[in-house]
Amino acid sequence: MTEPHAKPDTAIGIDIGGTFIKAGLVDTDGNIIYFNKFETPSGKPSAILDVIITAINSIVNDYSGQYNIEGAGLGFPGIVNPIEGTVKYPPNLPSWHHENVVEKFASEFNFPVYIDNDANVMGIAESTWGAGKEHRFIICLTLGTGVGGAIIIDKQVYHGANGGAGELGHITINPRGPLCACGNRGCLESYIGGKYIVRRTLSYLKRFPDSYLHELYIRDKNLVTPKEISRAAEMGDILGLEILSEVAFFLGIGIANFINIFNPEMIIIGGGISNWGKPLLSRARITARKYGMKGLCEGVRIVQAKFKNQAGVIGGACLVFNNKNRNTSLKK
Numbered sequence: 595m596t597e598p599h600a601k602p603d604t605a606i607g608i609d610i611g612g613t614f615i616k617a618g619l620v621d622t623d624g625n626i627i628y629f630n631k632f633e634t635p636s637g638k639p640s641a642i643l644d645v646i647i648t649a650i651n652s653i654v655n656d657y658s659g660q661y662n663i664e665g666a667g668l669g670f671p672g673i674v675n676p677i678e679g680t681v682k683y684p685p686n687l688p689s690w691h692h693e694n695v696v697e698k699f700a701s702e703f704n705f706p707v708y709i710d711n712d713a714n715v716m717g718i719a720e721s722t723w724g725a726g727k728e729h730r731f732i733i734c735l736t737l738g739t740g741v742g743g744a745i746i747i748d749k750q751v752y753h754g755a756n757g758g759a760g761e762l763g764h765i766t767i768n769p770r771g772p773l774c775a776c777g778n779r780g781c782l783e784s785y786i787g788g789k790y791i792v793r794r795t796l797s798y799l800k801r802f803p804d805s806y807l808h809e810l811y812i813r814d815k816n817l818v819t820p821k822e823i824s825r826a827a828e829m830g831d832i833l834g835l836e837i838l839s840e841v842a843f844f845l846g847i848g849i850a851n852f853i854n855i856f857n858p859e860m861i862i863i864g865g866g867i868s869n870w871g872k873p874l875l876s877r878a879r880i881t882a883r884k885y886g887m888k889g890l891c892e893g894v895r896i897v898q899a900k901f902k903n904q905a906g907v908i909g910g911a912c913l914v915f916n917n918k919n920r921n922t923s924l925k926k
């Protein structure tokens with residue numbers, strides 16, 4: 595009889611979004627062993643927490659015989675305080691105001707649970723195993739329905755005084771600009787967040803009556819999505835190109851500001867809109883270099899994220915591995 599091998603170390607990552615809760619088991623090299631997603635329940639926060647608890651318990655039941663599960667890392671939208679364990683005002687979970695998530699979890703599991711803001715979690719994934727793994731000073735932007743950000747300083751996420759730092763989508767680009775979900779006007783998000791891009795495209799339809807996007811709108815207004823806008827631009831559609839140029843311009847302006855403030859080595863662009871790829875990034879680079887300070891822009895790499903829709907799960911697991919040797923466990 596040979597000695598049984600030690601079980602490989604793994605961690606659970608959970609990504610809580612407005613539409614889906616994604617759950618997975620990840621090894622210490624960032625490989626996904628298991629992945630699943632569940633619809634986010636509407637209603638009270640306790641319904642969401644119940645889905646998370648069920649998802650974690652199911653992974654523990656199925657995989658703890660084979661793997662050593664070191665903990666669970668959760669990415670929440672909103673203002674997250676990783677030390678206190680609280681989540682405040684997630685924008686896409688309207689019933690949620692202020693919850694101590696960690697108190698709720700402390701009695702449920704016999705391993706530590708860590709939380710952070712979802713954009714920070716994605717930043718951690720990219721910084722550890724993704725596009726930024728060779729770099730120490732990184733700014734990460736997540737371009738989805740809204741715009742999230744992560745500030746990585748010397749490989750660590752910068753959290754600020756109350757855990758809320760990195761709301762890069764809500765820097766003001768134009769104080770008289772469109773209304774943003776945060777209540778202010780003209781935030782970066784209100785120019786380059788997915789839902790605002792669609793809204794602006796629709797408002798331009800009359801100016802571009804011969805465009806492919808107008809034709810699409812006539813067929814069914816729900817067909818005008820960020821993906822179709824990007825496809826239209828690729829086909830040379832005049833409105834598609836107009837929107838692409840605008841989004842790239844505002845993204846570039848945002849990046850120029852971040853370069854001037856943080857002097858990063860790399861800017862990583864993730865989320866659904868980042869799939870617009872090279873046409874978006876090459877235009878944004880030109881604007882960023884034009885508006886950023888010359889001495890700071892030199893050598894800054896502006897790249898697409900490595901991880902796609904599993905970034906939150908991979909980053910959640912990374913929270914566990916990164917915290918393992920620090921005494922910051924939130925488990926009481």
Ligand SMILES: [Zn+2]
Pocket residue numbers: 763764774775776777778781783784
């Ligand atoms: Zn805003």
